[in-house]
Amino acid sequence: MPEGDVVFLAAKRLHRALAGKTLTGCDIRVPRYATVDLSGHRVDEVVPRGKHLLARIGELTIHTHLKMEGVWHVYGADERWRRPAHQARIILRTEDVAAVGFSLGITEVLRRDEEVTAVGHLGPDLLGADWDAAEATRRLCREPHSPIGIALLDQTNLAGIGNIYRSEVCFLSRVHPATPIGAVPELEALTDRAHRVLTQAAHHPPWRAHVYGRYRMPCPRCGANIARENLGDGYGDRSVYYCPRCQPPP
Ligand SMILES: [Zn+2]
Incomplete structure (x- = not known):
């Protein structure tokens, strides 16, 4: 599943391609919004919120989430797509580009003042200008018995971490992923480290994992x-990686 840095970079790419431009085509291939046509409207901006993407167009916002398989591509107006057309959920065209969202997990159109219904539940955004380590730490502490490796995936605690970075943040903090929140030493330092790791990955890619995928x-x-190990967290069969010596079990 794409993590915050991937969404951040996708938003940046889309913003660069679309912001300030007038849409010449808008094709939303989701039954509920199939009749929504924003052609003729100007794209104000495209911004990431955790793993969510918001394209703001006048009074409206197109809210998308990549979930497992989703990806955004930006093509020249006549360029051949690198994914099958039937996977396209939304196509936004300007005079010179086509931005295509393939296999998106969420595609919906909201009034801009309703964005809160889509992203209001999120904790502090690790890649947001308003990142707040103290608030993220406070939210993590709401469930002191929850293993840190699971709590880091809960986007209502802090937004942007997925399976890769939860392993990395625990490794860098020398904390076993099964350690209960209440027993993690210097939790705010760990939270702040998560911010630094994602910022590094988003602003200076490519970034290389220390433990993730290195069984x-x-x-x-x-x-x-x-x-x-699988923490049995109800997030599906997703393993967490760690060093058994540097990160002794709790
Ligand atoms: Zn080690």
């Missing part, structure tokens, strides 16, 4: 074999 490979810190 049985040597820990870059101590050389022990990286372990992986």
Whole structure:
């Protein structure tokens, strides 16, 4: 599942392609919004909120979420698409580009003043200008018995982390992912580290993982074999990776 940095970069790319331009075509291939046509309207901006993307067009906002398989591509007006057309959920055209959202998990059109219904539940945005480590820490502490590796995925605590970065943040903080929130030393430092890791990934890609996806490979810190485990978190079969020596179990 794409994480905050991927969405951040997608928003940046879309903003660069569309902001300030007038739409010459708008094709929303979701039954509920199939008749919505924003042609002739000017795109004000495209902004990320956690893993959500908001394209603001006059009074309206197109809210999308990549979920598992989604991706946005920007093409020249006559360029051939690199994904099958039947996967397109939305196509926004200007005179010179076509922005196409493929296999999006959410595609909906809201009034701009209703954006809160889509993103109001989110905790502080790790890549937002208004990032607030203290508030994210306070939210994490609401469930002191919850394992840190699960709580970091809960977007109402802090927004932008997925499976990759939860492993990385725990590794960098030398905390086993199963450690209950209440037993994590220096929780605010960990929260702040999450902010720094995502910021680094978003502003200076490509970024390389220390433990994620490196099962049985040597820990870059101590050389022990990286372990992986499913925390049974109801988020599906997604393993968390850690170093059993640097991150001893709680
Ligand atoms: Zn290690």
